[in-house]
Amino acid sequence: MTDNVTGSSPPARSTGRRRGDGIFRSMTTGSSLVIVVSIGLIGLFLLIQAVPSLQANTINFFTSAEWSTGDVGNLAFGIRDLLVVTVLSSLLALAIAMPIAMGIALFLTHYLPPKIAQPFAYVIDLLAAVPSIVFGLWGAKVLGPSLEPIATFLNENLSWIPLFSDGNVSLSGGGNIFTAGIVLAIMILPIITAVSREVFRQTPAMQIEGALALGATRWEMIRTTVLPFGRSGYIAGSMLGLGRALGETVAVLIILRSASSSSTFSFFDGGYTFASKIASAAPEFSEPLSTGAYIAAGLVLFVFTFAVNALARYIAGRGKAKAS
Amino acid sequence: MTAVLTDPNRPAQAPAFQKISTARQIKNRLATVLTGLTFLVAVIPLVWLLYTVISNGYEALLNGDWWFKSLKGVLPEQFTGGVYHALYGSIVQALVCALIAVPIGILTAIYLVEYGNNGRFARITTFMVDILSGVPSIVAALFVFALWVTTFGLETSAFAVSLALVLLMLPVVVRSTEEMLRLVPDELREASYALGVPKWKTIVKIVLPTALSGIVTGVMLATARVMGETAPVLVLVGYSRSINFDVFDGNMASLPLLIYNELLNPEPAGQLRVWGAALTLILLIMFFNLVATVISRFSAIKTK
Structure with missing residues (x-):
């Protein structure tokens, strides 16, 4: 052993060690590179294959609502309606899910004792384990028909608000944005709740105890310490939820009824979102030019979700910097 | 000083802990009830969905073929085959x-x-x-x-x-x-x-x-x-x-x-x-x- 110290083996051992470390290090770096590159490739490939179709497009891509890709020589596709339906359904989902998620997160972190909160939190996580196609199935066959009276009531009494005016599909069966938005709200509830729960839990105990020592009720303590502390995390979580809602495919595809006329900016419209439009046409992806039209729609969706997620991260990062 | 001397039973200061005003109490209760309700609101669709799926689907699973057969050659209206x-x-x-x-x-x-x-x-x-x-x-x-x-x-x-x-x-x-x-x-x-x-x-x-x-x-x-x-x-x-x-x-x-x-x-x-x-x-x-x-x-x- 002792001759090793001055002998020839230590250098040999250390080069072997260095080689092992080098190989392992480059393996891990390479894997990271795979992830970074694949994001770039997604954007690049979608762009490359969308451009020829966009060039062959005979109408305006952004402001037109027409979608006919059957005749390759005369492509005419625009995303206006897809955008309207996607944004309307996602925003409705967000408007429903945000307050409920906040309530659940507060309930789990500051009302229930930790031991009981655990199984309760598990119940909410169960919602996240339900696959989207099952949500779609339930939304289309069970929830939609049950919501029909409510939708009819809103439509009859609030139709002076454009969002509740007559849509382009019949109210019966509930195949409209109203149903889709509610189902999407249920689907994004777990993620918003999970993120909010995490930040609400991290509220400094000093602040909480300080507020309580000053005589605040539990609600006043929450309002003055937990909510200001957790606000950025809550908003970031909601943005993540919004990203999910924007990209949700199958549930929306099954629920929404296709419409013959263009969108009327109402919750009682049918039609397609970006994602459901692409999925609905998937079996007919044979002609590169017409496929390119759907890829262009997918590119818009990608850019959209990229922006929303980057924003969520930025908000969360800013909140973290402020807290520390 | 004199007041203390004249009335030894009166406390020198008002009590430190005052009762929480009714408005604050109501707000606090309301918040408790509302947060609890949001949880219920989230559980309803989960239970409803699971109930729907189980009550409509369990029959299919009880069939022995369900786990060991495909749908090869099964007509749309036939209750046979599996997944x-x-x-x-x-x-x-x-x-x-x-x-x-x-x-x-x-x-x-x-x-x-x-x-x-x-x-x-x-x-x-x-x-x-x-x-x-x-x-x-x-x-x-x-x-x-x-x-x-x-x-x-x-x-x-x-x-x-x-x-x-x-x-x-x-x-x-x-x-x-x-x-x-x-x-x-x-x-x-x-x-x-x-x-x-x-x-x-x-x-x-x-x-x-x-x-x-x-x-x-x-x-x-x-x-x-x-x-x-x-x-x-x-x-x-x-x-x-x-x-x-x-x-x-x-x-x-x-x-x-x-x-x-x-x-x-x-x-x-x-x-x-x-x-x-x-x-x-x-x-x-x-x-x-x-x-x-x-x-x-x-x-x-x-x-x-």
């Missing part, structure tokens, strides 16, 4: 995906925790993992379609589905592994270095085994998540009513795809199959979740 072929597809596609995603994901997490030092590239990677976790499944599917079918000119197949699922699985694996690796106490690493063990061996022999159960839990959860994905199978593989063992060639069924196709079948038998497959899919995902929970319950990292 054997779709079950096989769902599991195999998820496993092939895991085979690719787990090594890359774990290595990336190791890079972030052990080598990244929060440097420039590590921050870019973390950002990209976040973005990847937000990529909609339909976009991942379109990307693989653009790469696999349009660019390479290959046929759609179950393997293409697995590739799209890799993109969805990677961020989940990276995140959970990263979290677990950060929980491993630094003392363990330092003790290993002090004994002259090289860094890579320390990671492989000390850090990873310590965090293993947490990593396995994360992988199981990620696998369960990709099993429920429908968008990639809609775009990247055709539906088949009979069993296909070959991942690289031909159409292959999976539970979501079977549900989507049987939805078009107006016969009662079709509806039964739809709900039966939905229940099977939920059970499959629950099973993976349950295994993950059990693993994490029985072997948490000892941080002290």
Whole structure:
């Protein structure tokens, strides 16, 4: 052993060690590179294959609502309606899910004792384990028909608000944005709740105890310490939820009824979102030019979700910097 | 001073604790009730959905053929056949995906925790993992379609589905592994270095085994998540009513795809199959979740 110290083996051992470390290090770096590159490739490939179709497009891509890709020589596709339906359904989902998620997160972190909160939190996580196609199935066959009276009531009494005016599909069966938005709200509830729960839990105990020592009720303590502390995390979580809602495919595809006329900016419209439009046409992806039209729609969706997620991260990062 | 002298029974100061005003009490109660209600509001759809799926689907599962037969040669109105072929597809596609995603994901997490030092590239990677976790499944599917079918000119197949699922699985694996690796106490690493063990061996022999159960839990959860994905199978593989063992060639069924196709079948038998497959899919995902929970319950990292 002792001759090793001055002998020839230590250098040999250390080069072997260095080689092992080098190989392992480059393996891990390479894997990271795979992830970074694949994001770039997604954007690049979608762009490359969308451009020829966009060039062959005979109408305006952004402001037109027409979608006919059957005749390759005369492509005419625009995303206006897809955008309207996607944004309307996602925003409705967000408007429903945000307050409920906040309530659940507060309930789990500051009302229930930790031991009981655990199984309760598990119940909410169960919602996240339900696959989207099952949500779609339930939304289309069970929830939609049950919501029909409510939708009819809103439509009859609030139709002076454009969002509740007559849509382009019949109210019966509930195949409209109203149903889709509610189902999407249920689907994004777990993620918003999970993120909010995490930040609400991290509220400094000093602040909480300080507020309580000053005589605040539990609600006043929450309002003055937990909510200001957790606000950025809550908003970031909601943005993540919004990203999910924007990209949700199958549930929306099954629920929404296709419409013959263009969108009327109402919750009682049918039609397609970006994602459901692409999925609905998937079996007919044979002609590169017409496929390119759907890829262009997918590119818009990608850019959209990229922006929303980057924003969520930025908000969360800013909140973290402020807290520390 | 004089007042104290004249009336010894009167306290020198007003009581320090005053009763909380009624308005504040009401607000406090209201907040308690409302937060409790939000929880109930979230539980209602869950219970309703599970009840619907179970009550409509259990009959199909009781049939002995359900687990061991495909739908080959079964007419739309016949109450026979099973989902054997779709079950096989769902599991195999998820496993092939895991085979690719787990090594890359774990290595990336190791890079972030052990080598990244929060440097420039590590921050870019973390950002990209976040973005990847937000990529909609339909976009991942379109990307693989653009790469696999349009660019390479290959046929759609179950393997293409697995590739799209890799993109969805990677961020989940990276995140959970990263979290677990950060929980491993630094003392363990330092003790290993002090004994002259090289860094890579320390990671492989000390850090990873310590965090293993947490990593396995994360992988199981990620696998369960990709099993429920429908968008990639809609775009990247055709539906088949009979069993296909070959991942690289031909159409292959999976539970979501079977549900989507049987939805078009107006016969009662079709509806039964739809709900039966939905229940099977939920059970499959629950099973993976349950295994993950059990693993994490029985072997948490000892941080002290």
